[in-house]
Amino acid sequence: MLSIQSLSKRYNTGDRALTNVNIQIPKGQVVALIGPSGAGKSTLIRCVNRLVEPTEGQVFLGDTQLTQLNTRQLRAARRRMGMIFQDYALIDRLSVMENVLSGYLGYTGFWRSFLRRYPQDVIAEAFRLLERVGLESFIDKRADALSGGQRQRVGIARALLQNPQILLVDEPTASLDPKTSRQIMRLIRELCAERELSAIINIHDVHLAQQFADRIIGLKAGEVVFDGEPEALDTDMLTLIYGEEDWNPQTDTEDDDSVQTQTPDPIRMGAKVAMV
Numbered sequence: 651m652l653s654i655q656s657l658s659k660r661y662n663t664g665d666r667a668l669t670n671v672n673i674q675i676p677k678g679q680v681v682a683l684i685g686p687s688g689a690g691k692s693t694l695i696r697c698v699n700r701l702v703e704p705t706e707g708q709v710f711l712g713d714t715q716l717t718q719l720n721t722r723q724l725r726a727a728r729r730r731m732g733m734i735f736q737d738y739a740l741i742d743r744l745s746v747m748e749n750v751l752s753g754y755l756g757y758t759g760f761w762r763s764f765l766r767r768y769p770q771d772v773i774a775e776a777f778r779l780l781e782r783v784g785l786e787s788f789i790d791k792r793a794d795a796l797s798g799g800q801r802q803r804v805g806i807a808r809a810l811l812q813n814p815q816i817l818l819v820d821e822p823t824a825s826l827d828p829k830t831s832r833q834i835m836r837l838i839r840e841l842c843a844e845r846e847l848s849a850i851i852n853i854h855d856v857h858l859a860q861q862f863a864d865r866i867i868g869l870k871a872g873e874v875v876f877d878g879e880p881e882a883l884d885t886d887m888l889t890l891i892y893g894e895e896d897w898n899p900q901t902d903t904e905d906d907d908s909v910q911t912q913t914p915d916p917i918r919m920g921a922k923v924a925m926v
């Protein structure tokens with residue numbers, strides 16, 4: 651459904667961020683993209699919706715070659731790709747409902763959408779989505795009165811209002827505590843299953859990636875060095891992706907989930923190392 655073919659990106663500065671990346675993502679598949687800082691995760695997501703222009707290669711969403719679209723066509727195509735951001739990208743002084751409705755015209759045209767009146771069925775759908783993400787009692791609250799987890803739920807509802815075919819998610823939990831992070835990942839996972847949505851989720855927490863993704867792709871210095879099922883990601887693979895590390899379980903105090911922290915688990919250690 652999403653097909654990334656021979657994708658490379660070299661920034662004007664000369665930095666080579668991606669080299670010959672090939673990834674096919676079928677409908678409904680949730681992919682976690684992991685890798686150390688600077689590996690090219692954000693660049694890859696942004697090449698898909700062309701917030702960053704690829705240097706070489708093609709990206710197809712269904713039959714549409716995204717890499718060949720003109721500005722007007724691209725605007726339409728971007729509505730099929732919901733974007734969820736680490737910093738939520740909400741407008742603080744607007745209400746939860748207004749923020750969600752701003753997704754109606756896509757994330758590129760906020761001010762245009764802000765000045766518009768919305769059709770009744772769009773408002774009804776926004777209500778349904780806010781209910782689904784657990785924010786029905788926050789509809790009239792200003793966005794800046796919400797916690798991080800609540801803000802991310804607004805971001806998710808806004809992305810879904812576009813009725814996208816794929817979610818592009820850049821570190822959705824990086825600013826959240828461990829428990830809220832799991833809740834947000836679970837929510838994204840469930841919504842993808844309910845709507846047969848694909849997702850690419852950039853995430854530093856390897857354990858969360860393993861828990862909630864169907865497939866993990868490891869990037870290192872702009873190249874795919876791992877592509878497989880979460881179970882196949884062992885310490886050797888983590889070392890390949892992140893480099894040599896001390897996977898000593900003694901050092902892990904990051905998480906509040908006592909059941910999981912009691913058993914030494916190399917993948918959890920990987921999660922910690924990945925965040926450094």
Ligand SMILES: Nc1ncnc2c1ncn2[C@@H]1O[C@H](COP(=O)(O)OP(=O)(O)OP(=O)(O)O)[C@@H](O)[C@H]1O
Nearest residue numbers: 661663665666667686687688689690691692693694
């Ligand atoms: N706008 C830019 N101009 C020049 N170089 C850039 C730009 N954005 C990213 N880069 C470079 O491209 C490479 C990949 O960066 P990218 O932000 O995609 O990595 P990342 O995996 O998302 O990292 P992080 O985990 O820290 O978010 C890095 O070497 C980075 O310095």
Ligand SMILES: [Mg+2]
Nearest residue numbers: 691692693852
């Ligand atoms: Mg990034």
